[in-house]
Every structure is written in C-alpha cells, then in structure tokens.
Amino acid sequence: MSAEFLQYLFTGITIGAIYALVGLGFSIIYNASHVINFAQGEFLMIGGMCTVALVGTGLPMPVAILAAVAVTAVAGLALQKFAVAPARNAEVVTIIIITIGASIFLRGLVQLVWGKEFHALPAFSGDEPITIGGATILPQSLWVLGITLVIVVALSWFFNKTLLGKAILATSHNPDAAKLMGINTGFILLISFGLSAMLGAIAGILVAPITLTSYDVGIMLGLKGFVAAVLGGLGSGAGAIAGGLILGIAEAMAAGYISSDYKDAVPFVIILAILFFMPSGLFGLRGTERV
Amino acid sequence: MKPWSQIIGSLTLSLVALSPSAWAADNIKIGSFLAVTGPASFLGDPELKTLQMTIEEINAEGGVLGRQLELVHYDSQGSAGKARTFVKRLIDSDEVDVIVGGSASGETLAVIPLMERSGMPFVSLAGAVSIVDPVKRWVFKTPHTDRMAAGKIFAHMKQNGISQIAMISGTGGFGKSGLKQSKEVAGEYGIKILSSETYGPKDTDMTAQLTKIKNTAGVQAVLNFGFGQGPAIVTKNYKQLGIQVPLFQSHGVASKKYIELAGDAAEGVKLPASALLLAEQLPEGDAQKPVIMAYKQKYEARYNSPVSSFGGHALDGLMLVVNAMKQAGSTDKEAVRAALEQTRGYMGTAGEVNMSEKDHLGLDLTAFRMLEIRNGSWQMVN
Structure with a gap:
C-alpha cells in the first residue's frame, strides 16, 4: 500500500518537475513582456533533438549538450529578433499568435531536417533503477529533480540580485518608466527569449532519456507546462514549480487510484477548481490582470 | 527560315x-x-x-x-x-x-x-x-x-500455461481496436484478462498504470497493444518497476526502432510479427523464404x-x-x-x-x- 503510494508519488514528482521546468520558461518571457510564448515547447524539442543528432555524429555527450543549448538559445534570440521584435508595437495577443506560428514553423523545420521518427537519448548515469521503500526511481529522474532545483535557485538569485534580472522585472512592470531609467527594453526582451530558450533546451535534454524525443514532443509538454504556469500564477517562479508538481502528482495519483482512462481529466478538474477560487493562480498577486 | x-x-x-x-x-x-x-x-x-x-x-x-x-x-x-x-x-x-x-x-x-x-x-x-x-x-x-495478432499471442500464452493476464493499451486507434479484439478472442483461448489499463498516445510515463498491474494478484503475463513511442516507454517502465512476469507486445512495435528506443529493457519481450522481419532466420525449405x-x-x-x-x-x-x-x-x-x-x-x-x-x-x-x-x-x- 505505502510502496504503491510512494511509487505514484515518485512518478508524479518526476513528471511534475518536467512540467515545472517548462512552466518556468513561460514565466520568464511573460515577466519581461506579458507575452505567452507558445513556442516554448519547441525550445524543449530543439534541445532534445539537437543533442540526439550531435551525439549521433560521435560528439561526447557533455559537448553535445552544451552545443544543443547554444543552438536553442540562438533559435530563441532569432525568434525574438526576426518574428517578435518587428511586431513590437502590436498588441500582446498578436505577438502570442506570432509565437504560435513560430512553433509550427520550428516543428516543420525539424521534421524536414531530422525526420519524423522518435529518438532515444542514453540516460546520463545508467538505467539501473534505485529502490527506496519498495518503490523505484530512475537515476535520470534524480537528474531532473536536481537540475530543476539548481535552476530555480539560480533564477531567483538572477532576478533578485543582479542588475540585469532587476532590469527584466522593471521592464515587465512598466516598460516606459524602465526606458526613462535608461534600460534598453528591446535588449531585455531579446535576453529573456534567449534565457527561456536555454531553459527549454535544458529541460528538453533532461527529459529526452525518459520521454524519448521527436519533432512534435513539444506540443504536449508545452501545453502541460503552460497549464503549470497558469496554475501557479503566470510570472511567478515558485508558482510554476508548485503548479508543475501539483499537475504531475495529480496525474499519477489519478492513474493509480482512480482509472488510467480519466487520468488526464483529474488534473484539469483541480485546475478549474483552483482558478475558480483563485483566478490569478496560487502565487499570482495582481488578480485583475491575470488569466 | x-x-x-x-x-x-x-x-x-x-x-x-x-x-x-x-x-x-x-x-x-x-x-x-x-x-x-x-x-x-x-x-x-x-x-x-x-x-x-x-x-x-x-x-x-x-x-x-x-x-x-x-x-x-x-x-x-x-x-x-x-x-x-x-x-x-x-x-x-x-x-x-x-x-x-x-x-x-x-x-x-x-x-x-x-x-x-x-x-x-x-x-x-x-x-x-x-x-x-x-x-x-x-x-x-x-x-x-489485429484480431489475428491477438489470437496468435493468446495461442502462444496458452501453450506456455498462461491463463490470467493484464493488458495495457494505447488510446489511439490501433491500441483501442487491439484491446477490443483481444477482449473478444481471449475467451476462445481460455485467457482471462484480470485488469486493463490505458495510456494516451503522447503520455511520457506509464509507471502508475504498471504499478497497478504489478499489484493485481494472479497476473501471469502482461500484453501491451500500442503503436509509436508508447510501447517503448511501457517497456522501460516495466523494467524500472522490476515486474517479473513476461511482457508481450503486439505487431505494432515490430520494427528495429522499438528495440532502439527501449534499449536493454526490450530483452525478453515477445511479439507476433510477419516473417519479413526474420527473413534470414527462416529455415531453408520454408515456402515463404524465397519470396x-x-x-x-x-x-x-x-x-x-x-x-x-x-x-x-x-x-x-x-x-x-x-x-x-x-x-x-x-x-x-x-x-x-x-x-x-x-x-x-x-x-x-x-x-x-x-x-x-x-x-x-x-x-x-x-x-x-x-x-x-x-x-x-x-x-x-x-
């Protein structure tokens, strides 16, 4: 009984951490521009696919990972520079639609270059499951959890302690005032796209050994990550983490205790309930502006 | 001119x-x-x-x-x-x-x-x-x-003294149809399906469903009807949970890609497939071999x-x-x-x-x- 519960919990936390990482990416761009970047899932996909392709050419794994993160960051910068920036005077909704277009474009591009097949990335430190109290967890899941934790700490330091991070937050709160204070808001937007692309790539590479990767892996993960971000309150880092974990654990528990046929419905019911009572999400503050 | x-x-x-x-x-x-x-x-x-x-x-x-x-x-x-x-x-x-x-x-x-x-x-x-x-x-x-695939698997199970199984299948067209056909023909081979779980075509983790199957008493084998990456993840999760009973897959995974994706976890998995996959292994004299x-x-x-x-x-x-x-x-x-x-x-x-x-x-x-x-x-x- 308790081993069973523990297994569901491990499963939930692993999936939840992935959703949380994706949700964080949404939050960064939202913070800087109030834009929801629906190409976030594609950053994940590019990170994973790129690593697979580079490992395939014989590069050692760590080099391939660094290169893949760099490629994805460039993709993020390019997305901002060539698709989002030219429309900077447009409304937020228009820019959101542009990101949807970009996500379709990126999927098509990867499909052309690397094909439609699924690919597997070898786990970072073996496939031997670790047994804890009768339940098992894969070493790769620990990697996911550990790196998620590191990223969360690093991001909170970045936003609260560094000038650049504070500039991003300032731009988010009031772009005009930020400009008057000498902040180059265009540059801030560029940086935030690059940063969130890097984050997406890291998430994509971390999960590739668990979920496998293909040109359309970003659709589902992107959507769940978005839900996690909304659940926790858009723009809030802690919110994205909490939202992701709640979503993942709810799914696993529903599959285990209720029925696997309804496992996708249960978390959505929870989300509706939470958003009904807390429209700005768990950690969102400015209720009237939020989803 | x-x-x-x-x-x-x-x-x-x-x-x-x-x-x-x-x-x-x-x-x-x-x-x-x-x-x-x-x-x-x-x-x-x-x-x-x-x-x-x-x-x-x-x-x-x-x-x-x-x-x-x-x-x-x-x-x-x-x-x-x-x-x-x-x-x-x-x-x-x-x-x-x-x-x-x-x-x-x-x-x-x-x-x-x-x-x-x-x-x-x-x-x-x-x-x-x-x-x-x-x-x-x-x-x-x-x-x-798919009905024939299910029949082939059940006939093999019966031969090996397996009569109580659990099923896990994808909710895509292939998995759904496979599940339905399996339920219909299981009786003909004296197979009882004790538990049936499902997963979505884009799901990335099936350990919860498999844990449930693992804890179902009397299961002698597990059959996974699915297509694409789902069965590969099921196979990996199956090994992670250390489930001891044999795992059967359908003809939906009969490609080298499945072995590549599931890696070591695929060892010992059984499945029905057309003879094309093991052309070289067919005995000489098998009428299908030359074709x-x-x-x-x-x-x-x-x-x-x-x-x-x-x-x-x-x-x-x-x-x-x-x-x-x-x-x-x-x-x-x-x-x-x-x-x-x-x-x-x-x-x-x-x-x-x-x-x-x-x-x-x-x-x-x-x-x-x-x-x-x-x-x-x-x-x-x-």
Missing part, C-alpha cells in the same frame, strides 16, 4: 505531347492512394516505393497480358477526406483498371462506398478487420488483422533502407491483382474481381493467401511468427 524552324519546333512538340498518351491507351492503369506524407508516412512511403519498384520490374519483363503497367498515384496524407477526392478522380477521370492502396484503416473505410458503387476492384493495405468483415463484393485486403528474401534484397539494394512489413503488403496487393489479371486473361473489372476471389495458394510476404467468397483476406494464424527480442535482435520462438 524562321517559319520553318517554328513549324518543325511545333511538330516536335506535338509529337512529344502525343506519344505518351498514344502509349497510355494500351497501358493497364493501376490506381493508388497512399499516405506518403503526414503522420502515417511510415506506412505510405515504403508502400509507394515498393509499388514503383515492382511495376518497373514487371514492365521490364514485358508487362502483363502483353501490356505495360502504369501507376497513377495520389498522396492522401492519411486523410479520409482527401482519399475520397482522389479515389473519385481515379475512377472518373483517370479511368484506372484497379486500385491498390489505402495505407490507413480510416481512409480505406471512407472510400469503400465509392468502390462498391462504381464496381472497382480494390485491394486495401490497411489493418482493420472491418474492411473485410462483413465481406464487401469489390474490397480485398492484404495485411493481417521474402527476393523482395528484401531488391528493396534494400535499391532504396538503401531496411524493408518493413508495410511495403510487403503493397507488394502482395499488386501481385494479387497482377495474378488475377493473368488468370482472368483480361482487365475487365468483374473478371478481375472474380479471379481475385479465386486466389489460392499465393505465397506473399504476409503468408499464404487463400481467398474465397466468404474471406477477402485469405490469411490464417500461421502468417504470424512469434518472436522474442534477444541481444538486441529478433529471435524466432515456438
């Missing part, structure tokens, strides 16, 4: 334009619609390549009934709506003699009424039982059905990619039609249809085909072989 060169030019042009159509009048037109691009392209791509390769080869040997074969092909992208449009075009404006095509079950089912109405002999390359059950006058098919080896060598030499059972279905479909035309001695539609129905003892890549008025598929369980994955490769088991 100038007018002359213009006249000669236009003459040559019209000659060039005329010659193919003058040719085409005598050609036997084979119509086809396949999902060459889109999500089901892994089906349509090898199917089209196989049709092109085989037709070229038949033409080089003098064609059929002294006439050349001509392939008229459209890419349906796996969409039922597009398939209907293309089939109408094949029947009405291309005036083909016969249609071999339909990569996926959905597009095949959508065009059956058109074939029946206009009396067009049609050989489908899709899996669903409902294509030929109940029997339709003009519709035939070549691949084995399969010939196709495999030609295909792999020409396209430099491994054969799949899907391409084999296209080869079987085309050859059935060609044989029927030879048998009938004409391309008259009713004569070809009747001859198709009379097919006896045709050895194809999917097995021996024996059609009848009541059976427009003509395969039996021997068409499937049980395989086990050992050392990253297929091994035949009995």
